[in-house]
Amino acid sequence: MQKNIAILGSTGSIGTSTLSVIRHNPALYKAYVLVGGKNVTKMVEQCLEFKPKYVAMADASSAQLLRQTLRELNNQTEVFTGEQAICDLTQLPEVDQVMAAIVGAAGLRSTLAAIKKGKRVLLANKESLVTCGHLFMQAVKEYQAELLPVDSEHNAIFQSLPTAVQRDLGFANLAEHGVSQIILTGSGGPFRDTNISELKQVTPEQAIAHPNWSMGRKISVDSATMMNKGLEYIEARWLFNAMADEMEIIIHPQSIIHSMVRYHDGSVIAELGHPDMCTPIAYSMSYPERILSGVPPLDFTQLSQLTFKQPDFSRYPCLKLAIDAYQSGQAATTSLNAANEIAVEAFLNRQIGFMEIAAVVENVLSQLSSAEPSSIEEVFHIDEWARQTARAIL
């Protein structure tokens, strides 16, 4: 039977890849709801091609323009605006799956809305678990929602875990299922071999030139500092109920192995493939089955080598800050994420140097005195405090 998908963030990088997977499987999936911020041109194109039943734009004037344009083009899609409408569309009974791919804290409420209706949530928005891991995982259990990780590393780990763990994600005890460690791989970014003393002078252009994955500017800088791996470490701890000694982070420059699971008997199970988000997206949509993603097969004869090395915290101080923040709790991980966003923006605007990103984040964390948040509202409050504090430091 055809499944209806709501794509939150359809005009973005993950959203566009999700639509590309749907394009390969039109009999199996229908883009039923599309949600975007303010990219009207892209949304018009998507409405004409996929004819969703409903769309929403976060920005009101963009929604108005979209409505008018679609009417002129004789398109029947109904247009809504605002966060409440986005949450309502996400919760429609006809929606089978929700792709949560809005970027940043803006995605929290709609992702939670999907969880609260017990939907199958394809989770790309890593900020959900970084800032509200405890709250979200509790809600997943309470409302019997199904979380499928889209982030390529977490998707690879999910694929490499036993079915019993997959079915009780976030709560199953890894050791009881023979798992000794989750091995998170990362490319190490464009500066993995640069002299540490030269890192102070690297430019935004050098930082966003990611060797393997094609991604937005912010996440590319996060790859260069390995803050992205730090955020993914936090995401993995929540998603897989992993203790500190059950986690390992390793640099794998070729990004062919997307992450691995180590078992007590000496086995290591990995997922390999081209670095293309269409694979994890397709898997999250079709699990436990497999569908076409449009990604070409991996040709092993074309791979020259697969190499690995230990990350060095003096090269990647952001990675250490993230690992420590998880230990401190959600107030700390929320502050880490918010302070990092401000610092990365300042770096991209040439206000601060590359190595000062970590310094700003560390300074914000050292001033943190909030108690653990017990609601999304409290998370937003801490997020705002951290942003203001980071701006003041700048």
Ligand code: NAD
């Ligand atoms: P993107 O910036 O390309 O797209 C973001 C989407 O969110 C756009 O459609 C935008 O219109 C929409 N949006 C922004 N603000 C909004 C708001 N207030 N309300 C509604 N929609 C809004 O980002 P992306 O690279 O697709 O990443 C999306 C999420 O997936 C992020 O959380 C990111 O960390 C995660 N992720 C991305 C990748 C990747 O390869 N791109 C990999 C792993 C995880």
Ligand code: MG
């Ligand atoms: Mg990732």
